[in-house]
Amino acid sequence: MESLFATERLRSLLPRIQEFVETELYPLESTENLTQNFSKIEPTLLEKRKRVKEAGLWGLHLPVADGGLDLTLCEFGQISEVLARSPFGHFVFNTQAPDIGNTELLHKYAPAHLKEKYLKPLMAGEIRSCFSMTEPEFAGSNPTRMGTLAVKEGDDYIIDGHKWFTSSADGAAFIIVMAVTNPEASKYKQASQILVPMDAPGVTLVRNIPIMGHAGDSWASHAEMRYENVRVPQTNLIGPEGAGFLLAQERLGPGRIHHCMRFIGIAERSFDLMCRYAATRELEAGTLLGDKQFIQGFIADSRAEIDAARLLVLRTARHIDEQGAAAVRDEISMIKFFTANMMLRVVDRAIQIHGALGVTSDILLSYWYTHERAARIYDGADEVHKAALARNILKSYGLDTRRK
Amino acid sequence: MESLFATERLRSLLPRIQEFVETELYPLESTENLTQNFSKIEPTLLEKRKRVKEAGLWGLHLPVADGGLDLTLCEFGQISEVLARSPFGHFVFNTQAPDIGNTELLHKYAPAHLKEKYLKPLMAGEIRSCFSMTEPEFAGSNPTRMGTLAVKEGDDYIIDGHKWFTSSADGAAFIIVMAVTNPEASKYKQASQILVPMDAPGVTLVRNIPIMGHAGDSWASHAEMRYENVRVPQTNLIGPEGAGFLLAQERLGPGRIHHCMRFIGIAERSFDLMCRYAATRELEAGTLLGDKQFIQGFIADSRAEIDAARLLVLRTARHIDEQGAAAVRDEISMIKFFTANMMLRVVDRAIQIHGALGVTSDILLSYWYTHERAARIYDGADEVHKAALARNILKSYGLDTRRK
């Protein structure tokens, strides 16, 4: 724990969570579990969720009223890191994306009838959900361009569109769909977020998109979706009409803390694996991997880079707690690209240290190498964040790079 | 084609091969073919082999006596690059590792009866083979440490041992096993290479090791093997007894040219994909990816790095042709780490340019991202090659880093 960001409750909570992760979840990291589809291990994980509840650790991300702890973002971030040391941690604690984001969203913006019907079971871990925004026809780096339309007809919206990277749609009970409701508005006010039940007629999960060779399934999948003449009542609108981007933006602030702390957990675990291996793998009689400076260099660089990234992210989390996400947008851009790149470097070094073993699924590293490459792409590619950060900085120097 | 290394026959041959690869093999790069096991596409590829033969392009790596062209290594390297632009190229032309290496080996060192029984059908593409050296219990960076033993009993060897990363064992007709025959000899003269039929009693393919989440099968797999009391006649010895490392070393010189030129083919194709996408993907009305300097930087750096690596590798190939591999060991070390790292950077940039599409199996890049990460590990990890290269250089400055 970083003492700068420690709190009383973290001091008691974190070790308990860490112990749970180490004793209950690390043993699940078998070759089999790291290679087969998620649905195979899902029953086991659902069993583990019971233990989480028994241990009184359920609902870490929730307000007190919902059985949670009202943790600050900075506190939750530190928990998130510990959960991320296992690929199953977030799911077992029901704090997995995209459900955690949808939980926050529904909490703040959903009408009561949706809360009752969807939020409650979501918080209980009885259903899953997804978020449907990205479209294959338009560059993800420019989310305001969107082809999906929601047209009013009577009391309903009729939704038509084509999406992909709708993560965890497979098996989800509902979808938050981002669709253009106000095509005549200015470009940031055209879209709305609408809750669509997965079983609504016209909703088609075209396929789980194969990523790095795996289509995956259930929670661990990324769907291509078609919405054809899908009819939902207008009361399924989340927040005000036209506020789709505003809400997405709001979601992204804390969302990036979640992601970044997850990256740090992954990096920290990879670091642990590299050190363990370096300290025990013999190269020749009496010489261990860790005796070699090349390996020492990997270790030293990784240690410094992880620590630096963690401080950067937790500072931002605290600032969001204190000032709101809008006030620290630059920091949020900064942590995204800095941390994602750091994590991928650390994972890569850990693989290299493990040699042939490193690329196998006998050890965790290749799981992250494949599943987390997208970290530099989703929620804003490196290039998008760097340009945005520089743009804001240059504005303070009097240059509006968007003046044209 | 790099004019410095062009030859008359290459000028006629390369365009034909390139056309074959583009028209016959590129269309096979469907999402399905990039994700399913190799055995599913194998029948199609075997059909393609017939077309290769019809086109008179079979046996590119073979001596004239065996229906080949006696190409120099430098010539064949350039063909290898073109074949590597498709993940199926080498297999379709029967020049895939490890068969190409075994072909060379048997040619030079196998007794006539083994040539008749194994080399002939291997050259004809009727059987496949594998090479069994690496052991999980010992660091791959130090190949002289080995637990597999071949003990003489009567006219036979009795082989016992445990290997892994025996690539393409699944479906192979025979194995070249590296085993200690002379435990009392100096460490580089203890091992021998022995041909073992796959169906010999005591040979067990324990599993195809899952790599990056995939066990794969058939040619595209990497097996863990057990040899328990496996009996083969001593006439199955390849080359002299105790010459195992010498032969392995000899194999590695040209083998690294093959690998490196394959890396360059992969990089070149990834470069082509990144440019195509950059030139056509719209970010917003009127602005394409390629208009952005970040993307331009990826393109420019990649172009320079690929060209530099190709020149380095072809220079080395020519030197091997002229002086033999032993004379240019430093160059061989150099190209291995330089080219593998270059290729992985280019593939990574190409993924980044493609955004979310880049990590999917709808496009070729993630195939290489996962299958080729091991390029920095097998046949000598980066660190091993760098240390070896520096050691030789420092020797010429009067420092023997192994003096202790």
Added chain:
Amino acid sequence: MESLFATERLRSLLPRIQEFVETELYPLESTENLTQNFSKIEPTLLEKRKRVKEAGLWGLHLPVADGGLDLTLCEFGQISEVLARSPFGHFVFNTQAPDIGNTELLHKYAPAHLKEKYLKPLMAGEIRSCFSMTEPEFAGSNPTRMGTLAVKEGDDYIIDGHKWFTSSADGAAFIIVMAVTNPEASKYKQASQILVPMDAPGVTLVRNIPIMGHAGDSWASHAEMRYENVRVPQTNLIGPEGAGFLLAQERLGPGRIHHCMRFIGIAERSFDLMCRYAATRELEAGTLLGDKQFIQGFIADSRAEIDAARLLVLRTARHIDEQGAAAVRDEISMIKFFTANMMLRVVDRAIQIHGALGVTSDILLSYWYTHERAARIYDGADEVHKAALARNILKSYGLDTRRK
């Protein structure tokens, strides 16, 4: 100011110091002042020191008893950053190395007569001092190897030796010399620190060593020194005999915070220069440097890296305040290489953005490019710190890399 590390007094102090630096010192950055020897600008700077005193800002690094503020290391570090934005800041505030380190040292360990004679005028800025440790004959990365001897004769030490990189010896009133007094002791207990007046017979300043083409002079110089039969009373010993390394070590903890915060000040100022230029330099009609993504990338990366490094250093400073330097040696190693490399990258990017102007002495950047390259070498080269950090980490994993 980083709010995590802000304190009440910093909130009032820092803006005043910053204003002083900006209004009094930035105007001194003429081409002339950046190229001529330090002695030329020294009188001006000594005038500025009077203003510092008038403004009540003198003695920031001192205890209350000596007219200072008893600032914590973490507080002083933040001041140090602001001072470092000008190449003259530290000198004008009398907090320049090596005097600040010698001040701390004499405070803690000097006998009263030395404090009276040397510490008092040092704190008053009336004299300067230097520290003589590194020897050309021995690798700086292994400070325990040392040829300088101090042999007892009567009540005196007779010192003989050859040193270099005795920074600021030119014009200094005294030298703290590290010399072997106990050659029979274990290697970390052989040396002692002894105060030697600059005018002691046998002390020769051989030359100010030309660094990057400049020998420099006065405070801004690095001397080669000869000590030949130099006689000083044994009461000139600082701390206990044989404690030379212990004291040096103690000095290095806070010393590295000083250096690292200085690096951050340099990086921050370079960042400011790059942004100013990017926001105003026209490339063609209507297009400014800052409109280019390459430049934006430099800006974004620099912003993230500076922030990360500052958090890392200030965390360490706080830990030293709380736990002492010995408890956080790993962190101290970490910040040294991480911050020095970051600073040099940022300076380099700032130069690149300025084009031809960047390499001239019409702007500050080349001053730092040349004067600060040594940041990756002195006080422990990158490689030394990385190896030390990894060694300690691996120890916690059970591997003692020094076991042999």
Added chain:
Amino acid sequence: MESLFATERLRSLLPRIQEFVETELYPLESTENLTQNFSKIEPTLLEKRKRVKEAGLWGLHLPVADGGLDLTLCEFGQISEVLARSPFGHFVFNTQAPDIGNTELLHKYAPAHLKEKYLKPLMAGEIRSCFSMTEPEFAGSNPTRMGTLAVKEGDDYIIDGHKWFTSSADGAAFIIVMAVTNPEASKYKQASQILVPMDAPGVTLVRNIPIMGHAGDSWASHAEMRYENVRVPQTNLIGPEGAGFLLAQERLGPGRIHHCMRFIGIAERSFDLMCRYAATRELEAGTLLGDKQFIQGFIADSRAEIDAARLLVLRTARHIDEQGAAAVRDEISMIKFFTANMMLRVVDRAIQIHGALGVTSDILLSYWYTHERAARIYDGADEVHKAALARNILKSYGLDTRRK
């Protein structure tokens, strides 16, 4: 020598030149000569020029008619590398920039009277010259923007303008000035090159610009120039009016080969210095620098990168010889940024290996660290070349990034 590019005459010539450089010029690398102004060592170098003539090595860059050898660019490039291993090599062989470029220019484009008066003594090494293009008011990355005007009056041009980075103006006999003669023409056809005697009234050498702290003098200087009402006859025009950029472009092709081969010479010499030091510097009893993997990594990476860059540059040189510079503009862009960055990395590693010694002027490295940082800026900054290269590549993919 790279055997791919060896020729008969190189085989005899190169060793002689290398021996001359090593025996005549290496001994000049004293601390004094590396720090004092060029004019101090100039007499010694002019003496060395006599030895060059005696050795029959004068005029390596000249046509046969002028006493040269008509070397190809590819041959001369290899000589250039060897000369560059000493900071004095090019000057001593009279092949230094900008004179070599002016020699080529006058040869091809000057009227007879200028050849007689200026080219002859230039080739004889009796006078020096300079080239005045860059202007402080306009970004060097866009050379078509220019404020210097040459207006016709009677038979003369009247030139007014402000330039800087007019290298080697100090002591030069004449200047080739780039000035706008045709302001109404399209932007690439506005400027002309005009020969201006240094002593023409109105020509002022404002100052030698301090670079990295040094103004330098004589050949080793970079002047700021004012042209005020400077009158020269129109017969001083070089080439056709309006052809200024065309000629500059033509100059840049071979010019970049010269620069890049010089970079390679610098890198190769730095490599030699790092290996020598690594092989002999003791860290502790029995352990040398070169025993450390960090150092080995520096050596191995440098070896590979230098070789790769040399092949890239010599390939381009040969292509220019065969096809002309216009045909391989992409390659010329590529080698410029690739080689300049490589050289600076190698120099930096060599400094790091030397520790404190590395930043001093007791050894050659810091000379290059400071004098060659501009390599990534002049003759096209990295960013300009990368964008240009990518632009051309993307054009072949159907995207005209300049379409707007």
